Amino acid sequence: MTTINLERLHNRLDRGAAVAAAAAHAREQAEAAAVESRAQPDDAALSARAARLRAASNALAPRANIWSAYCATLRTFAKKHGVTV
């Protein structure tokens, strides 16, 4: 008899969703900062902030991808055992 640990399943999916949301937020911030920096090209502080936010966004993107892939396998596996999430 095999069953799915629903608590852990949801916990892992929530973690994946949190990383995806953080990555999306970081990307939006980086894009907004880049627009702002382009509008004021002489502002070194804005340029540094844009670079920092871009680096943060770039760091989160692969994490979001790997979580997305892992969550997809969790969903597929759970579905095979009759649990749709």
Next chain:
Amino acid sequence: MKKLDTTRAKIADVIAQLSAPDVTGPSHAELTADVREQLEALADKGAGLFADGVTQVAQGGMFAPLSEPIEYAGSHKSIPDRSDRLAAALSVIQDSMISRAERATALIVYAVGVDVVLAKFAPALQDMPDALDAETRAQRTAELNRDLEVLERDEELIIRQIEAAGGEWDPRPGQRPQFAVLIEGDDV
């Protein structure tokens, strides 16, 4: 996190061993046996072609064991479109050329001899990666899969410890889901 990295390095090592040529096979012996089997089949075919050629000579004809009339499977006039007729004709010619090439190979292998052809290929076969024999390979694969499962269960336990301590972690590419969420008898 160091424990997780260490376990994951071991997992990567086992996965690498599972895809190594000595485990995926075939061995030189298997490869040579496969080639020999195919060469022997070709030699058999070649012997038949040679006999056909001799029969042609006996009937006053030429020794031409590769000759065959090109025949259409159906009347090309039954195909209304001209380009379809051309495609059908080219297909027949192509099939005929492949068939002749196969028969020429068969005749050469028969004429030269399986052992001679195999001896010619031997250095090339030896240059290919060797593998364990089939039985040892199956045992080794099963052993590595068991090792992998033990390590993946360890990985999952370490992840749970990190989670319990409020820490962050990221999945490993290819991390299998069952060790996290499958309850089989006792919790895994």
